[in-house]
Amino acid sequence: MLEWESVARGLLAADAVLKEATVEVLALRPVTPGRFIALFSGSVEAVREALGAGAAAARDELRDSLFLAQPHPDLVRVLRGRKAEPVRESVGIIETTSLCAALLAADGAAKCAAVRLLEIRLGMGLGGNAFVTLAGAQSDVEAAVDSGTRLARERGYHRHSVVIPNPDQRLRQAFEDPVNPFSEFVSG
Numbered sequence: 720m721l722e723w724e725s726v727a728r729g730l731l732a733a734d735a736v737l738k739e740a741t742v743e744v745l746a747l748r749p750v751t752p753g754r755f756i757a758l759f760s761g762s763v764e765a766v767r768e769a770l771g772a773g774a775a776a777a778r779d780e781l782r783d784s785l786f787l788a789q790p791h792p793d794l795v796r797v798l799r800g801r802k803a804e805p806v807r808e809s810v811g812i813i814e815t816t817s818l819c820a821a822l823l824a825a826d827g828a829a830k831c832a833a834v835r836l837l838e839i840r841l842g843m844g845l846g847g848n849a850f851v852t853l854a855g856a857q858s859d860v861e862a863a864v865d866s867g868t869r870l871a872r873e874r875g876y877h878r879h880s881v882v883i884p885n886p887d888q889r890l891r892q893a894f895e896d897p898v899n900p901f902s903e904f905v906s907g
Contacts, residue, residue, distance in 0.1 A: 720758045720819050721773045725780040729755020732777035739772035740765035745798065750842030754782065756818055760795070763788050783876065785819035791829040793836040794822065804835060806891040809857040810883045811864035813871060814850040818842050820876035821849030824867035831866035832859035837894050848878060852894055857884050 721736065723729035726749045733747050733755070742761035749755050757773060760766065770786055787794075813828065815821045818841045825839050834855035841849045853863055864880050871877035886894070 720756060720785045720822055721770065722782045722784065722818050723755045723777055723780045724753075724782050725777070726753055726755045728777035728780040729757070732773045732781075733757045735776035736769045736773035740768040742766055742769045745795065750818065750847065751845065752847045754818075754842065754847060756841070758798075783817040783819035783874070785822055787822070787826055790822075791826050791836070793829055794826060794839070797825070797836045797839050798841075804895075806837070806854045806886070806894045808855055808885070809860040810837070810886050810891075810894055811853050811860040811867075811881070812850055812883070813864060813867045813880045814848060814878040815871045815876045816848050816878050817871075817874065817876035818847075818849045820871045820874045821851055823874065824871045824877075825851040825853075827870040828853055828863035828867035832863040834859050834863045854894065857882070 723732060736757050742759040742765050744759050746756060746758040759769060767786060770784060774781055774784055813824045815824060821839060821841060825836055828834060829836050834853040837852040837854055839851050851867065853860065860882050864882055868877055868880040
């Protein structure tokens with residue numbers, strides 16, 4: 720994933736991404752507040768080449784970038800807005816000021832403990848921020864949130880993290896069936 724501060728420069732750089740290597744486009748779009756993202760997948764080498772071309776094409780406007788060689792399987796499912804299983808345990812939330820940092824936090828959290836990713840919200844309706852929600856046993860959620868938070872902090876884009884033990888049933892329903900305006904823009 721690449722995240723640029725300018726829509727125009729992001730489009731220019733996205734063109735470089737697509738011309739450099741054969742990658743599957745998951746999302747090419749502007750996000751608030753006037754940023755542009757390119758989210759794509761493919762072979763390790765193709766993604767690495769495309770990422771390099773996109774970063775070089777608009778380096779002065781590049782806000783953040785992320786390369787995940789083996790992302791957690793739930794990442795794309797959740798980005799595409801697929802419904803999660805019912806929430807019966809604790810819920811954790813990691814909020815970031817970078818979309819790339821949110822994906823990194825989600826990946827790290829999901830790989831750290833036995834949790835289910837519920838939602839990854841990227842920029843839309845959030846003023847350019849992002850957040851991840853996940854569920855599981857309280858000790859697993861705490862470990863996952865700690866791991867994801869550490870990764871976001873290391874990048875300098877962590878905003879807030881919380882763990883909600885045994886959320887109210889009405890809040891659980893919001894986690895189980897999130898209204899994610901970003902999911903309609905992810906292919907597949």
